[in-house]
Amino acid sequence: xxxxxxxxxxxxxxxxxxxxxxxxxxxxxxxxxxxxxxxxxxxxxxxxxxxxxxxxxxxxxxxxxxxxxxxxxxxxxxxxxxxxxxxxxxxxxxxxxxxxxxxxxxxxxxxxxxxxxxxxxxxxxxxxxxxxxxxxxxxxxxxxxxxxxxxxxxxxxxxxxxxxxxxxxxxxxxxxxxxxxxxxxxxxxxxxxxxxxxxxxxxxxxxxxxxxxxxxxxxxxxxxxxxxxxxxxxxxxxxxxxxxxxxxxxxxxxxxxxxxxxxxxxxxxxxxxxxxxxxxxxxxxxxxxxxxxxxxxxxxxxxxxxxxxxxxxxxxxxx
Ligand SMILES: Nc1ncnc2c1ncn2[C@@H]1O[C@H](COP(=O)(O)OP(=O)(O)OP(=O)(O)O)[C@@H](O)[C@H]1O
Numbered sequence: 001x002x003x004x005x006x007x008x009x010x011x012x013x014x015x016x017x018x019x020x021x022x023x024x025x026x027x028x029x030x031x032x033x034x035x036x037x038x039x040x041x042x043x044x045x046x047x048x049x050x051x052x053x054x055x056x057x058x059x060x061x062x063x064x065x066x067x068x069x070x071x072x073x074x075x076x077x078x079x080x081x082x083x084x085x086x087x088x089x090x091x092x093x094x095x096x097x098x099x100x101x102x103x104x105x106x107x108x109x110x111x112x113x114x115x116x117x118x119x120x121x122x123x124x125x126x127x128x129x130x131x132x133x134x135x136x137x138x139x140x141x142x143x144x145x146x147x148x149x150x151x152x153x154x155x156x157x158x159x160x161x162x163x164x165x166x167x168x169x170x171x172x173x174x175x176x177x178x179x180x181x182x183x184x185x186x187x188x189x190x191x192x193x194x195x196x197x198x199x200x201x202x203x204x205x206x207x208x209x210x211x212x213x214x215x216x217x218x219x220x221x222x223x224x225x226x227x228x229x230x231x232x233x234x235x236x237x238x239x240x241x242x243x244x245x246x247x248x249x250x251x252x253x254x255x256x257x258x259x260x261x262x263x264x265x266x267x268x269x270x271x272x273x274x275x276x277x278x279x280x281x282x283x284x285x286x287x288x289x290x291x292x293x294x295x296x297x298x299x300x301x302x303x304x305x306x307x308x309x310x311x312x313x314x315x316x317x318x319x
Contacts (some may be wrong), residue, residue, distance in 0.1 A: 022212060031185075079143055116145075
């Protein structure tokens with residue numbers, strides 16, 4: 001449906017988007033997640049043909065966005081970060097104008113506008129001046145404009161920025177409803193939004209894709225390289241001997257404990273095995289009582305923070 005190949009955007013010396021590769025499949029909601037300045041808007045502007053890439057290609061349903069822009073753009077409805085709305089027009093006038101720009105045949109315009117007005121639940125606002133609408137409704141007008149012409153793909157850049165919590169919930173519900181008929185890509189720096197709305201998450205940082213998977217899998221994958229926190233009583237040597245007998249331990253790091261004759265231990269496990277019981281029995285045999293044992297649960301928020309940490313960490317693109 002959308003194929004992004006080796007996409008690069010440079011502004012002078014600065015690389016805003018750095019060799020991005022990903023594919024978007026039909027009928028899902030994709031979240032494009034990253035901190036401010038990560039390159040989300042720049043990527044969306046290249047996918048939608050607003051700006052040209054420095055290198056790389058974007059294919060929309062097999063059409064290269066730069067070589068066959070008309071065909072490619074016909075498949076896309078775009079709501080940029082700042083919606084292109086005209087405050088002095090009524091909702092109906094603006095959508096008529098947008099329908100004309102999208103080259104929807106004259107005879108089909110009224111029906112198309114009625115449809116998007118109903119989809120965005122704006123039936124009572126048709127004749128209101130856009131300038132007098134609340135921010136939430138202005139966003140709906142932008143969304144209605146993106147939906148005009150039945151594009152298969154809807155791209156929304158930070159669609160809930162600046163809205164109040166009630167408006168945010170309403171817009172999110174509208175977006176969820178869109179996936180029945182459209183493939184949706186939305187960008188956001190809000191984790192809860194992406195977890196609540198998206199089937200699939202692409203995490204971008206400094207212009208690079210650092211992870212892409214379902215929100216659940218991302219948490220699980222991070223758990224794979226994960227750790228247990230223990231407080232154990234006994235001599236370090238005895239504890240180490242006992243732990244040596246347990247499979248799937250990659251690493252055990254001992255720290256001082258405020259408790260006398262005890263150690264705090266961070267155990268890194270390999271694979272997805274739950275080895276807590278094995279650790280329990282091994283330490284019991286070694287006569288080293290466990291005072292505390294806890295597996296670290298990573299939320300999507302932890303994953304995001306770990307992956308987009310400012311420190312140049314190891315390359316995690318293999319996720
Ligand atoms: N027209 C431009 N000229 C020069 N630099 C730009 C331009 N547009 C974006 N940039 C830079 O490219 C980088 C990526 O910006 P972009 O707006 O794509 O990020 P973003 O992830 O959408 O951030 P935000 O969430 O703040 O909108 C930033 O460092 C930004 O300053």
